[in-house]
Amino acid sequence: MSAAGASTSSQIQTREREKTQAGPPSPVVQFWLGPHNEGLLDHPDSVGRITGPCGDTMEISLRIEANRILDSRFRVRGCAVSKACASIAAALAKGKELEEAWDINEIQIAGPLGEIPPDHRHCPLLARDTLRQAIENYCQQEKNRKT
Numbered sequence: 001m002s003a004a005g006a007s008t009s010s011q012i013q014t015r016e017r018e019k020t021q022a023g024p025p026s027p028v029v030q031f032w033l034g035p036h037n038e039g040l041l042d043h044p045d046s047v048g049r050i051t052g053p054c055g056d057t058m059e060i061s062l063r064i065e066a067n068r069i070l071d072s073r074f075r076v077r078g079c080a081v082s083k084a085c086a087s088i089a090a091a092l093a094k095g096k097e098l099e100e101a102w103d104i105n106e107i108q109i110a111g112p113l114g115e116i117p118p119d120h121r122h123c124p125l126l127a128r129d130t131l132r133q134a135i136e137n138y139c140q141q142e143k144n145r146k147t
């Protein structure tokens, strides 16, 4: 994670801690504390991994059978928002055909999080692009296997 990423992540954590003391945790904090689908699949059919311009690195692994994503996991070295976005992207991808999963966009990924700070608006884009890279890698592998 970049120094800028660490600093903004720390600011978010401080802001969220203050909010938490005043009421229920925000969706970002809920995903940060208890993300779904975290980890790396054993023997995945494909993996996408991207380091964003901020320095955060996201990885999404997929289990694919008959053109459908059966399972999906993520790992993030980065901010709380990117972790939440990767968790949501992995969940949205599960059960979808590859073409449907490709169409998952940043608005769908960010939706459950509500308001995202302006300096973190690229986090759902990173999740979208990492998922797409995993799909693209799989399609390329399949193409190579058949030729």
Ligand code: FES
Pocket (backbone or CB within 6 Å): 005, 052, 054, 055, 056, 078, 079, 081, 082, 119, 120, 122, 123, 126
């Ligand atoms: Fe870059 Fe979140 S700060 S992905």
